[in-house]
Amino acid sequence: MNLQNIGCNYLEASARKRLEGILDPGSFRELCPPTEKRISPHLHYFDIPVAFDDGVVTGEGTLDGKTVAVIAQEGRFMGGAIGEVHSAKIVGLLRRCLAKKPDAVLFLFDSGGVRLQEANAGELGVAEIIRAILDVRAAGIRVFGLVGGSCGAYGGAGIITGCCDALAVSEEGRIGVSGPEVIETNMGVEVFDSRDRALVWRTFGGKNRYLQGQVRELVEDSMESFRQAAIRLLSLKPDYSLDQLEAEQKQLEERAEKFAGCRDAVDVWRKLGYPSPENIPSLTVAELKSEGGAK
Amino acid sequence: MTLQELLPKLFPAGNTVTVTDNIVSGEGRTASGAVSVIGTTNGTRLGIRELLALSRLFINVLRNHPGQPILMLVDNNGQKMALEDELLGLNQYIAHLVKLQDLARRNGHQVAALVYGNSIAGGFIAFGLCAGDTYALPDSNTSVMILPAIARVTKLPLEYLEELSKTVSVFAPGVKNFFLTGGLREVWDGNLNDCMDKSFCRDQSADTRDQLGAERGGRPEAAKIIREIMNA
Amino acid sequence: MEHLEYRMEAPDGKTVAVKPFSLVGVVASANLEVMLEIVPSEKACVFLIDTAAKGFEASWQAVVRDFMDRWKPAGLKVSINDNAASPSVVSLRLDQAYEALTGE
Numbered sequence: 279m280n281l282q283n284i285g286c287n288y289l290e291a292s293a294r295k296r297l298e299g300i301l302d303p304g305s306f307r308e309l310c311p312p313t314e315k316r317i318s319p320h321l322h323y324f325d326i327p328v329a330f331d332d333g334v335v336t337g338e339g340t341l342d343g344k345t346v347a348v349i350a351q352e353g354r355f356m357g358g359a360i361g362e363v364h365s366a367k368i369v370g371l372l373r374r375c376l377a378k379k380p381d382a383v384l385f386l387f388d389s390g391g392v393r394l395q396e397a398n399a400g401e402l403g404v405a406e407i408i409r410a411i412l413d414v415r416a417a418g419i420r421v422f423g424l425v426g427g428s429c430g431a432y433g434g435a436g437i438i439t440g441c442c443d444a445l446a447v448s449e450e451g452r453i454g455v456s457g458p459e460v461i462e463t464n465m466g467v468e469v470f471d472s473r474d475r476a477l478v479w480r481t482f483g484g485k486n487r488y489l490q491g492q493v494r495e496l497v498e499d500s501m502e503s504f505r506q507a508a509i510r511l512l513s514l515k516p517d518y519s520l521d522q523l524e525a526e527q528k529q530l531e532e533r534a535e536k537f538a539g540c541r542d543a544v545d546v547w548r549k550l551g552y553p554s555p556e557n558i559p560s561l562t563v564a565e566l567k568s569e570g571g572a573k
Numbered sequence: 574m575t576l577q578e579l580l581p582k583l584f585p586a587g588n589t590v591t592v593t594d595n596i597v598s599g600e601g602r603t604a605s606g607a608v609s610v611i612g613t614t615n616g617t618r619l620g621i622r623e624l625l626a627l628s629r630l631f632i633n634v635l636r637n638h639p640g641q642p643i644l645m646l647v648d649n650n651g652q653k654m655a656l657e658d659e660l661l662g663l664n665q666y667i668a669h670l671v672k673l674q675d676l677a678r679r680n681g682h683q684v685a686a687l688v689y690g691n692s693i694a695g696g697f698i699a700f701g702l703c704a705g706d707t708y709a710l711p712d713s714n715t716s717v718m719i720l721p722a723i724a725r726v727t728k729l730p731l732e733y734l735e736e737l738s739k740t741v742s743v744f745a746p747g748v749k750n751f752f753l754t755g756g757l758r759e760v761w762d763g764n765l766n767d768c769m770d771k772s773f774c775r776d777q778s779a780d781t782r783d784q785l786g787a788e789r790g791g792r793p794e795a796a797k798i799i800r801e802i803m804n805a
Numbered sequence: 806m807e808h809l810e811y812r813m814e815a816p817d818g819k820t821v822a823v824k825p826f827s828l829v830g831v832v833a834s835a836n837l838e839v840m841l842e843i844v845p846s847e848k849a850c851v852f853l854i855d856t857a858a859k860g861f862e863a864s865w866q867a868v869v870r871d872f873m874d875r876w877k878p879a880g881l882k883v884s885i886n887d888n889a890a891s892p893s894v895v896s897l898r899l900d901q902a903y904e905a906l907t908g909e
Contacts, residue, residue, distance in 0.1 A: 292831065309805045310798065312840055313826050315884070319794050320743050324727055325806055327857045327886045329832045330840055336802060354831045362743065366783065366795040370802030377803070392694075394726055397717035399743045399792050401694070402756045402782060405702035409780045412675045431664075437698055440668020455663045455695050456654045464654040481660055492662045520635055520676060526669055527628055533661055534621050541656055 283501040288426045289450050291501065293335045293350035296386055299501035300424075300508055301348065305339035309371065316363050324395045329355045332363040336371040342509045344381035347371055353388030353429035360389060360434060361396035365403020372410035376417055382512055383414060383421040385442065390457065391433020404434030411441050415518040420444075422511045424504055425451035426497070430482065432457050444514055446495035446507035447484035449563065453492070454482045469541070480543040480559060485566065489547055489558075490533065498563050574710055576614045576646065579689050582765040583644070584608075596626045597646050603770065609634045612646030612700075619696045620653030624666040627700065631673035635680060642683040642773045645674070647701045648690025667695065671703040678705040683773040687761065688713040688748075705777030706758040708768070709748045715757070716746030742791040755786030807859045811852040811869050818848065818879030820907060827905035830898045837887040837895060839902040847880045856887035864892050872899045 283299045291299065297306050310316055312330030321328050333355035338347050349368050351358040368385075375383060392400030411421050423442040425431050430452030431439045439445055439453055447453065456464075458472035458481075471477060480486060488496035494514075495507040540546050547555035558566065576597065580588050583601060590599035590610050597612035611630045617623060634643055652663065678684045686704035688697075691714045701707055709715055723744065724731040738745035742753040751757045758775070761768040783799050786792030822843045830838040837856075844851070852869050872878075883902075887895070903909070 294828075310802050311826070312828050313842060314801075316794070316798055320741065322806060323737055323741060324729065325857070327806065327832050327855060327888045329838060329886060330828070330884065352831060354833045354836075362792055362795050363798060366798035367802060369783065369795075370799035373799060374803045374805075392717060394718060394723050395744055397723070397744045398750050398754045398756065399786075399795070401697065401717050402702065402751075402754055402786070402792070403795070404698055405756075406780055406782060408671055408698075408703055409675065412672065412679075413780075416679060433695065434698060436664035437667050437671070437695065440662075440665040441672060453662070453664055454659050455652050455667065456659060460654055461656055461659060465656055470656050481656070486660070487662065490662060492665050518672075518676070520632075520680070523669065523673055523676060524632060527625070527632060530621075530628075530666055530669055531625055534625060537661055539657065540660060543660060546660065 279502060280505055283505065286501040287499050288448060288501050288504050289428060289499050293352040293386065293388070296501070297335060297337070297339070297348055297350050300384070300505045301339040301341055301346070302343065306337055307339065308335060308337040310336055310367055316367070318361050318363050318396065320362065320396050326395065332361060332367065333358060334364045334367050336367045338380065341384070342512065344512055347375050347378070347380045347383045348386070349383070350386035351388040351427070353427040356393060358389030358427070358429045358435070359391065359393035360400040360403050361393040362399035362403065364393070365400065365407055369403070369406045369410050372407070372414055375414050375419055380419065382419060384424060384508060385421060386424045387431040387435055387439060388427030388429045389431060389435035390429050391435055401434065404438065407438055408441050411438065412518065415443065415516060418516050420514060420516050422446065422508065424508065425453055425484070426499060426504060427451070430454070443516060444494035444511055445492070446497055446504060446511060447487055447493045448497050448499045448504070449479070449484045450499050451484045452479070452482035453487055458482070476559060485558060486543045486546070489550060491529065496563055496566070574689055574712070576689070579646070583769055585766055596623065598630050601644065607641060609638060609641050609643045610646060611643060612648070614648050614690070616648055616650040616691050618650050618653040619667070619699050620655060620658045621661060621663060621666050624670050624699065628670045628673055631670070631677060634682065635673070635677055640681050642685070643677055644769065645684065645686035645700065645704055647686050647688040647692045649693065649696035649700060650691055651693035652695035652699065667699040670699055674703045678777050683777060685769070685772045688715055690714070691716070694718065702756065706772060706775060707756060708759055708761050708772065709751070709757050711748060711760050711762055713748060714746065715748055715751045720745060750791065753789045753791030755782040755784070755789060755792055807856050809854040809856065809862060809865055811866070813850045813852070813869065813873050815848055815850055815873065815877065815879045818850070818877045820878040820880060822906050823908035824906065827902045829901040829905060832886045832888050834888055835890055835894070837885055837890040837898055839898040840884040841902045841906045842882045844880050844882050850878055850881040850883065852883045852885070854885045854887065858887065858889040868892050868895050868899070871896065876903055878903065
């Protein structure tokens with residue numbers, strides 16, 4: 279147990295604090311640190327202040343003694359949005375793994391997606407990140423995603439989570455493509471009220487994703503829980519193959535068929551076999567897992 | 574250009590491409606053999622149904638047509654924005670499809686995407702930007718978000734953004750901007766069959782878009798930073 | 806955005822750093838990030854400030870002077886990205902950054 283994690287939650291911690299809390303104490307070395315001042319070359323056109331690390335921390339360290347390469351997005355800078363420098367740091371870190379061959383990559387997501395002020399660079403950056411992640415996986419190195427920050431993983435970031443070997447997500451973590459406001463605009467507030475926090479969490483949150491089998495580890499919002507979940511993920515075998523994608527196709531087709539027409543997670547959970555699905559949001563992670571876990 | 578106008582230009586020797594529920598599939602005939610065609614039309618939005626159908630087509634080529642080149646025909650208005658799709662993990666369905674595009678290339682298929690209509694935001698990532706190489710017709714529409722919407726979100730005047738986009742290629746829609754930032758390998762003008770044949774001879778083993786973005790000036794920093802971290 | 810630079814002489818100052826740099830805060834609304842580095846060959850302290858709030862030069866000068874008086878540092882390079890934080894928040898971050906750098 280990492281003693282400095284006692285009493286620390288994950289949601290409110292900065293990107294660097296999360297890395298310090300998850301990695302073995304003192305093992306973290308930052309690559310392209312903020313002292314390099316690799317700032318956005320484009321934000322000044324929009325009169326927006328830059329960040330010295332452009333909202334993402336990249337580096338390496340150890341987790342339970344195993345070497346890991348790490349990426350941690352800072353959700354409080356522009357909503358963790360992905361621009362040219364931000365995505366280049368991630369791509370560089372991933373491509374570096376092909377030579378350095380760490381045991382695994384940990385990607386701490388906290389991003390609403392592409393940065394509009396650098397939309398094209400962000401969009402291409404997402405595609406380059408996906409390609410680089412798959413190159414790393416094809417080389418037999420596992421890539422694990424952690425989701426539990428205030429921005430969750432939306433848009434391009436949401437898509438990237440689906441390209442990882444496995445995910446650890448807290449109840450507070452959210453994953454999606456279009457955000458709640460966009461769904462409300464498209465479907466009307468009667469169908470989806472983006473200000474209904476309970477609804478947003480039921481729809482996009484870690485519990486729903488976990489119960490549907492999209493997420494491997496559901497954790498509480500504490501630094502130590504995330505650390506322990508990441509250590510457990512390290513024991514997973516890599517598998518990026520046509521066989522695995524065919525199995526995934528079957529799972530995805532079954533899910534689409536089984537829950538066709540469902541508009542609320544409660545209906546999904548009822549069909550999954552939970553007798554009192556409306557109680558699920560109030561269960562702790564431990565209580566939920568003892569109810570039988572993901573079906 | 575419509576799909577019906579496009580197909581004979583790409584495949585003067587003939588094709589067996591059909592459209593079902595806006596999903597395009599079939600084969601095109603070329604001098605060096607058959608090309609698998611997978612795509613969408615009518616500016617379809619990509620939701621779970623479309624993503625599963627496109628994924629099935631990729632799996633079929635991977636299992637039954639080893640080594641066959643794949644031409645992705647891109648015309649979509651972005652990801653579907655529906656509660657039902659988000660509830661079931663739309664992000665995962667998109668990720669599944671892009672993994673198949675990537676695996677096809679890894680397994681020896683040349684995978685080229687041609688934008689002939691629209692390609693927008695999440696839809697462009699899902700189907701277009703994760704091919705081995707991405708191309709576009711000059712009059713097609715590649716976009717993350719339209720300028721009036723960017724103006725609204727950033728609270729800047731539209732006229733300012735329009736003026737800025739004449740010299741800065743990182744944010745505004747358009748084939749020229751995606752070319753300058755390195756996203757498009759080429760814009761296909763002239764003989765489309767020739768362009769396609771050439772595209773299937775390219776080395777797709779490395780992602781060189783960051784370098785293209787640096788050479789063409791649209792992304793001045795990315796390639797440098799990538800190299801720095803790799804060598805740190 | 807406004808760019809401000811100050812060079813503060815510190816002939817009697819002293820700073821002993823326990824790490825190569827410190828970074829506190831985040832560039833969010835009404836907040837700022839402050840990065841401190843040691844410049845070994847230098848005695849003076851240099852402040853490089855990029856701020857989204859224009860026209861507050863006097864306020865920045867006061868905060869910088871107070872910081873120099875409070876800690877009497879030497880050889881610092883202080884880099885700031887500010888998104889319209891109040892002077893008290895700026896002072897707080899400068900103090901936090903100095904404490905992190907010197908292990909106080």
